[in-house]
Amino acid sequence: MKQDDCYQLGEVIKTHGLKGEVSISLEVDFPDEYQNLESVFLDNQGKLVPFFIDTLQINQGRALVKFDDIDSLDDAKNIVKSKLFLPLSSLPKLEKDQYYxxxxxxxxxxxxxxxxxxxxxxxxxxxxxxxxxxxxxxxxxxxxxxxxxxxxxxxxxxxxxxxxxxxxxxxxx
Missing domain, CATH: 2.30.30.240 (PRC-barrel domain)
Known part of the structure; x- marks a missing residue:
């Protein structure tokens, strides 16, 4: 997956707790629509890497996420400031005069x-x-x-x- 084929969902802003959870700033109009996400792509030095979501809680434009295979504070620190992406194909179709x-x-x-x-x-x-x-x-x-x-x-x-x-x-x- 290339970044040109994706849109930015948000960014990991900080760690949360000791078991690998992270806090994410969601940069979308309707954050609650992403409550059932199963995976996202994280930018790792210009390459998009899939990360699967274990748990996800959304509250007021922020998300508390536990990714599979991110199980410690040190693991979580490694993805802080990473941008999250989803494929453009996952965006809902818009009405005539609307835009993203x-x-x-x-x-x-x-x-x-x-x-x-x-x-x-x-x-x-x-x-x-x-x-x-x-x-x-x-x-x-x-x-x-x-x-x-x-x-x-x-x-x-x-x-x-x-x-x-x-x-x-x-x-x-």
């Missing part, structure tokens, strides 16, 4: 007819999503809100925005 956050990566962002830059990342800060835009080498952060993203055309890789007054002023030197 990973679909926004590399989209060009325009305000009116002026190009602001290209989306490089979607950042989740405590439930608040931000678009990280590369504007000729300068990073601009824009809230990912329906009232700001006026149109999203994933197939054309184009996002039109209507920014609040003064938002870009904080990025001007």
């Amino acid at each position: 956050f990973h679909d926004l990566i590399d989209c060009e962002v325009f305000e009116k007819k002026s190009k602001l830059g290209v989306i490089k990342e979607v950042i989740d800060l405590n439930g608040n999503q931000l678009l990280a835009i590369d504007a000729n080498g300068k990073e601009i952060l824009i809230p990912l809100k329906d009232e700001i993203l006026t149109t999203v055309d994933v197939s054309a890789k184009r996002v039109n925005v209507s920014l609040p007054d003064g938002l870009l002023d904080i990025y001007n030197d």
Whole structure:
């Protein structure tokens, strides 16, 4: 399995207890939909390695997971900061005007007819999503809100925005 064929589910953020459990930050819209996962892929130095799940408890965008064959604190420490992936084929189909956050990566962002830059990342800060835009080498952060993203055309890789007054002023030197 290649990373290009997957989407990021989350990241192992810390160990939990002494028996190999880990805490995972889930970077998905509806974390509870993943309650019955049997396995995930973990990024191990650029290669995706399957890990099978022994137990999984989801609570408010975080998961407490015990993986098969991760049976000690030392084993768990080895996977902290690892990113978790699932195949794109496992994503549910969306309605016509819906999109996944990973679909926004590399989209060009325009305000009116002026190009602001290209989306490089979607950042989740405590439930608040931000678009990280590369504007000729300068990073601009824009809230990912329906009232700001006026149109999203994933197939054309184009996002039109209507920014609040003064938002870009904080990025001007």
